[in-house]
Amino acid sequence: MIVDSHCHLDRLDFDKLGLSLEEVLHNARQKQVEHFLCVSVTLEQFPAMLEKISRFDDVSASCGVHPLDQKDKLDIDKLRNLANNEKVVAIGETGLDYYYSKETHQVQQESFAGHIEVANQLQKPLIIHTRDAKSDTIDIMKAHNAQNCGGVLHCFTEDWPMAKQALDLGFYISISGIVTFKNARALQDVVKQIPMDRLLIETDSPYLAPVPHRGKTNQPAYVQDVAYFIADLKGVSYKELAQQTSNNFYSLFNLVNRQHGSTT
Numbered sequence: 001m002i003v004d005s006h007c008h009l010d011r012l013d014f015d016k017l018g019l020s021l022e023e024v025l026h027n028a029r030q031k032q033v034e035h036f037l038c039v040s041v042t043l044e045q046f047p048a049m050l051e052k053i054s055r056f057d058d059v060s061a062s063c064g065v066h067p068l069d070q071k072d073k074l075d076i077d078k079l080r081n082l083a084n085n086e087k088v089v090a091i092g093e094t095g096l097d098y099y100y101s102k103e104t105h106q107v108q109q110e111s112f113a114g115h116i117e118v119a120n121q122l123q124k125p126l127i128i129h130t131r132d133a134k135s136d137t138i139d140i141m142k143a144h145n146a147q148n149c150g151g152v153l154h155c156f157t158e159d160w161p162m163a164k165q166a167l168d169l170g171f172y173i174s175i176s177g178i179v180t181f182k183n184a185r186a187l188q189d190v191v192k193q194i195p196m197d198r199l200l201i202e203t204d205s206p207y208l209a210p211v212p213h214r215g216k217t218n219q220p221a222y223v224q225d226v227a228y229f230i231a232d233l234k235g236v237s238y239k240e241l242a243q244q245t246s247n248n249f250y251s252l253f254n255l256v257n258r259q260h261g262s263t264t
């Protein structure tokens with residue numbers, strides 16, 4: 001069984017897919033996906049997102065503001081209140097994305113720091129998005145004691161030195177379907193070095209469909225393709241990769257009662 005550690009179930013284009021949310025989850029379960037973490041990108045849309053997934057026991061939620069969606073100052077009280085809900089197992093996604101304009105860097109940094117503060121207060125791990133902002137990401141994590149709440153660098157596409165610094169802070173690294181792309185050689189080399197007990201897998205659906213589904217709307221069922229690819233890359237069986245990444249997920253997000261034994 002596997003877990004999709006990061007998907008945006010409220011952002012799927014159900015008309016284009018010709019499927020309901022129920023059917024999307026069903027298809028994923030048919031592909032051995034047994035748990036889903038539905039990730040929030042704005043506080044405004046969070047209540048509606050929570051409402052959509054609330055009836056599914058195998059779907060957990062995060063609460064936070066994506067760095068590219070952080071238009072003004074973070075409302076830290078609102079984040080704390082919304083995140084203080086038993087369905088919410090993580091804070092984020094937050095982080096830094098410097099790929100686009102420079103103007104938002106300061107707003108992103110303050111928001112990121114605020115998320116870390118709330119994560120430490122509520123003792124829920126962070127989901128960190130980081131792109132083209134390696135040193136600032138690590139600096140802010142250290143300055144605000146992100147190692148106390150822990151978390152994951154999701155959809156990781158940066159280099160090994162950055163992965164190593166995050167691992168040294170006790171963080172996990174989550175890999176999306178980007179690793180299956182032809183031009184992802186550098187990332188594939190990084191994935192080979194990530195210890196098995198710190199690795200998570202995700203789709204980040206509806207974005208970034210893995211090979212062989214490129215160009216289609218991504219969905220949680222495709223996390224199986226990511227799992228097969230990474231198992232091959234790391235020279236382990238699919239079963240071993242599935243079990244280890246699932247157990248990593250449950251232990252990081254304190255869903256330990258769902259962990260599987262190590263029987264093969």
Ligand SMILES: [Zn+2]
Nearest residue numbers: 093129154155
């Ligand atoms: Zn992200």
Ligand SMILES: [Zn+2]
Nearest residue numbers: 006039093204
């Ligand atoms: Zn995301």
